[in-house]
Amino acid sequence: MSNQHALQQLRQQLQQQLQDEVQAISDIAESAQASADTVTLDQTRMGRLSRMDAMQGQAMAQATNARRSARLVAIQAALTRMQHGNYGDCQECGEQIAWARLQVNAAVSLCIHCAEQSPTA
Numbered sequence: 001m002s003n004q005h006a007l008q009q010l011r012q013q014l015q016q017q018l019q020d021e022v023q024a025i026s027d028i029a030e031s032a033q034a035s036a037d038t039v040t041l042d043q044t045r046m047g048r049l050s051r052m053d054a055m056q057g058q059a060m061a062q063a064t065n066a067r068r069s070a071r072l073v074a075i076q077a078a079l080t081r082m083q084h085g086n087y088g089d090c091q092e093c094g095e096q097i098a099w100a101r102l103q104v105n106a107a108v109s110l111c112i113h114c115a116e117q118s119p120t121a
Contacts, residue, residue, distance in 0.1 A: 010087075017107070018076065081109075096111070097111045097112075
């Protein structure tokens, strides 16, 4: 398989992932928004454990939304790198990212060495 063909397959994979993420976000937007809304502390409406459950649900919904947003940004950044011709280059050191790593996660932006050194990895 040629590099150009393999790159085209990864581009299609990223575009599909982007569409899937956007669809997933729109599917859960209303229910997630209700879960992420401020929890009211009206003791006449709900007990303490119910409020704690609501607060936990709120935190989980907010974390899910943050992860989905970060994934969307990573996918869009990878598609932009493809357009600019520097896809597959580590954004930290400039070395080529291993092809196997890109096949596992086409949106990855760091080589394995830089990812291991990154404090956010």
